[in-house]
Amino acid sequence: MLLYKRKNEEYGIFRYAVLFSEIEGRLKKLSEKYKENMRFDVMGYSHEGRELFLVTLAQDVSDSWLDEYSKQRLEILKNPKAALADFDEKNCPPLPVLINCNLHGNEISGTDGMLAFIEEVLEGDKREKYLKDTVILISICLNPDGRSRGLDCCNGHGVDLNRDWIAQTQPETRALITGCHKKYYPTVFLDMHGYMSSGNIFIDPCTPPHNHFAEYDLLASHLLKNAREMAKEIKEKTNLNTDIPAEIWDDGWEDYCPIYSTGYFMLNGAVSHTIEVNFPSEEGAYVAHCAAVGMMAYVLENKWQLYKDQCEFYSRGIENKKDSNFHTDYYIIKRDKNGFADKTAKQLIFNGISVYKNETGDYVIPLSQPLRPLIHNKLWQGEDISDMINECYDIAFYSHTIMRGLDVSRAEKGDPKTVNLREFKVESRYFDAGSEVLTGLKLPETPENLHGSQTQSAHKSPRILVVTESGTTYEVLSEMGYDVDYLPFSELNTGWRIDTAQYDILVLGGTKSQFWEDPFEDKTGIGYQTSGGLWERGRREIISAAKNFKKLILFNYAGMKVNEELCRINVKPLQPEEAKGSSFDPENNKYIFNVSNGSFCMVFKPEDPLCSGYEKKEVLYLVAPLAFESVEAAVSIRFGEDSFINGFSKNKRYFDGHIAAFHKTDNEYKTVMFGFDPTYRGYTDVSFKMLHNAVKIVND
Ligand SMILES: [Zn+2]
Numbered sequence: 001m002l003l004y005k006r007k008n009e010e011y012g013i014f015r016y017a018v019l020f021s022e023i024e025g026r027l028k029k030l031s032e033k034y035k036e037n038m039r040f041d042v043m044g045y046s047h048e049g050r051e052l053f054l055v056t057l058a059q060d061v062s063d064s065w066l067d068e069y070s071k072q073r074l075e076i077l078k079n080p081k082a083a084l085a086d087f088d089e090k091n092c093p094p095l096p097v098l099i100n101c102n103l104h105g106n107e108i109s110g111t112d113g114m115l116a117f118i119e120e121v122l123e124g125d126k127r128e129k130y131l132k133d134t135v136i137l138i139s140i141c142l143n144p145d146g147r148s149r150g151l152d153c154c155n156g157h158g159v160d161l162n163r164d165w166i167a168q169t170q171p172e173t174r175a176l177i178t179g180c181h182k183k184y185y186p187t188v189f190l191d192m193h194g195y196m197s198s199g200n201i202f203i204d205p206c207t208p209p210h211n212h213f214a215e216y217d218l219l220a221s222h223l224l225k226n227a228r229e230m231a232k233e234i235k236e237k238t239n240l241n242t243d244i245p246a247e248i249w250d251d252g253w254e255d256y257c258p259i260y261s262t263g264y265f266m267l268n269g270a271v272s273h274t275i276e277v278n279f280p281s282e283e284g285a286y287v288a289h290c291a292a293v294g295m296m297a298y299v300l301e302n303k304w305q306l307y308k309d310q311c312e313f314y315s316r317g318i319e320n321k322k323d324s325n326f327h328t329d330y331y332i333i334k335r336d337k338n339g340f341a342d343k344t345a346k347q348l349i350f351n352g353i354s355v356y357k358n359e360t361g362d363y364v365i366p367l368s369q370p371l372r373p374l375i376h377n378k379l380w381q382g383e384d385i386s387d388m389i390n391e392c393y394d395i396a397f398y399s400h401t402i403m404r405g406l407d408v409s410r411a412e413k414g415d416p417k418t419v420n421l422r423e424f425k426v427e428s429r430y431f432d433a434g435s436e437v438l439t440g441l442k443l444p445e446t447p448e449n450l451h452g453s454q455t456q457s458a459h460k461s462p463r464i465l466v467v468t469e470s471g472t473t474y475e476v477l478s479e480m481g482y483d484v485d486y487l488p489f490s491e492l493n494t495g496w497r498i499d500t501a502q503y504d505i506l507v508l509g510g511t512k513s514q515f516w517e518d519p520f521e522d523k524t525g526i527g528y529q530t531s532g533g534l535w536e537r538g539r540r541e542i543i544s545a546a547k548n549f550k551k552l553i554l555f556n557y558a559g560m561k562v563n564e565e566l567c568r569i570n571v572k573p574l575q576p577e578e579a580k581g582s583s584f585d586p587e588n589n590k591y592i593f594n595v596s597n598g599s600f601c602m603v604f605k606p607e608d609p610l611c612s613g614y615e616k617k618e619v620l621y622l623v624a625p626l627a628f629e630s631v632e633a634a635v636s637i638r639f640g641e642d643s644f645i646n647g648f649s650k651n652k653r654y655f656d657g658h659i660a661a662f663h664k665t666d667n668e669y670k671t672v673m674f675g676f677d678p679t680y681r682g683y684t685d686v687s688f689k690m691l692h693n694a695v696k697i698v699n700d
Pocket residue numbers: 104107153162192193194
């Protein structure tokens with residue numbers, strides 16, 4: 001269960017801004033007035049059951065017209081060459097343009113700006129042209145739980161949706177993919193964000209490095225010109241300036257990693273932008289409106305070129321020419337006992353990728369597919385980009401292969417491993433409402449018999465309180481069948497008192513920048529004074545509550561600090577890596593996450609209970625890990641020699657040979673400490689079981 005002071009209540013919002021509960025009424029009124037050209041549908045529901053609305057503006061919004069249009073769009077992926085041959089500049093079909101609003105809960109302005117933009121489209125002097133040449137799709141509020149309840153940037157489960165586009169663990173992310181994206185494959189995508197606190201607005205294109213597989217040359221010219229068109233419209237109407245990262249910085253705002261909305265849509269062939277408006281004022285909403293107008297001007301002006309380039313994008317995938325060092329004809333995923341290969345295959349299919357089985361029953365994914373860029377991003381093993389850049393915005397790369405511990409090989413055409421392929425189809429839809437987020441996680445024991453046979457009386461699941469920077473820790477433990485409550489930082493910051501008597505185990509974790517320091521500390525109150533990180537008040541409460549817990553599972557920086565305060569285990573930590581300068585530099589509007597992240601070779605102690613189910617050597621995906629020189633406890637996991645493999649690190653040898661996880665039982669006190677988050681954002685399936693092992697250790 002999620003703990004909140006005020007459940008299911010809608011909070012007030014800035015005076016001009018629309019409450020989430022008012023949106024449906026507003027849309028209804030507009031769609032009644034303009035029923036020929038506007039409709040709105042429900043794409044899905046948020047965690048707390050709020051509607052995820054999709055507004056469609058088109059020359060005809062009947063079911064039959066939109067079905068036909070959707071078919072035509074899907075045909076472009078199947079046969080892009082024919083789709084190009086069938087049309088020319090004069091009869092180019094309308095282009096789908098997708099605008100996504102309020103993905104971050106407290107970044108409200110896109111929604112208000114787009115409500116006004118809808119009226120502009122339907123009533124303004126460009127009406128006929130807009131409706132003839134485009135189909136405008138507006139996801140009016142992708143994070144209604146956040147909007148309604150002022151929950152910092154995250155959704156109702158404490159998950160940052162703008163890091164979830166490849167993992168796709170959240171209902172909001174999945175709804176936009178099934179309810180809109182997969183019907184139309186938008187040509188242009190704009191994601192409405194806000195409040196980087198400088199006076200200037202911010203619009204992509206990003207700095208290098210760009211994603212290897214995004215066919216960036218096709219997108220780049222559009223990205224820059226489209227951004228300039230948006231900036232021009234904003235300047236004309238408001239006299240505000242816009243910063244374009246690609247024009248002002250060398251690095252630090254890159255589109256290398258595909259976890260963001262723009263990254264995902266780029267890999268699906270859309271010219272994609274993030275816009276950060278400056279303030280959540282009425283003007284902020286107007287800036288969002290102006291950006292949409294500027295973007296539409298670009299789309300109308302460059303329609304045929306955009307269409308041609310999108311066809312070319314899919315053609316390049318289908319042809320699968322050898323055009324990079326990472327070229328292969330097939331990825332082959334070996335089936336595993338954990339079911340992570342099955343999960344991956346289903347997820348590829350969910351994303352419109354064809355998956356086959358070979359004679360030995362392994363999954364084979366041919367690269368000659370329109371979405372080749374997405375396949376590479378999911379299945380490659382990353383590379384070392386440490387020397388390519390000085391600063392890295394977030395994590396360096398994504399890889400199901402590394403994060404799920406999969407055995408993925410490559411094969412060229414004619415390879416015996418790929419013979420007799422049979423197409424593999426998912427019988428049921430993978431992401432049914434209420435379906436398991438982490439299907440395939442097979443636990444060696446059920447929580448009911450955690451205590452083993454000797455303690456017959458203790459067949460009850462322990463009660464666990466989770467206080468971590470991402471709700472995915474809570475989701476993972478819940479799915480394992482534990483009795484878990486999750487307390488978001490936002491509640492702790494505003495005075496939640498932890499009732500320690502209710503719980504057996506405290507699970508606590510967070511990185512330095514999200515726990516001890518808040519890179520986005522909201523001094524001006526523009527994010528309703530909510531925060532992604534803990535404030536002093538929250539930290540004090542968590543430390544005093546932790547003292548009352550005899551069973552602690554601690555991870556990362558937060559865990560280390562709490563252990564330090566409580567003196568449960570004597571440790572000599574390696575000095576945590578320091579980010580250069582401040583982790584968020586408001587002067588330059590830069591957020592820098594330049595701590596080590598990526599794949600690391602780790603050495604496990606096979607007989608240690610924390611290592612149960614693991615081999616002696618494992619590759620783990622770690623983000624901002626901590627290491628220890630010595631500990632007065634049982635050491636479970638160490639960094640290997642030459643441990644850093646791929647990703648970003650300015651201190652590659654820093655962790656080598658040092659301690660990464662340990663545990664101690666001292667009379668009634670039982671503590672497990674990880675130097676890393678074993679459930680990081682829900683990405684790292686291969687390490688989830690360690691958390692289960694940890695529960696077992698402290699609960700024994
Ligand atoms: Zn944002």
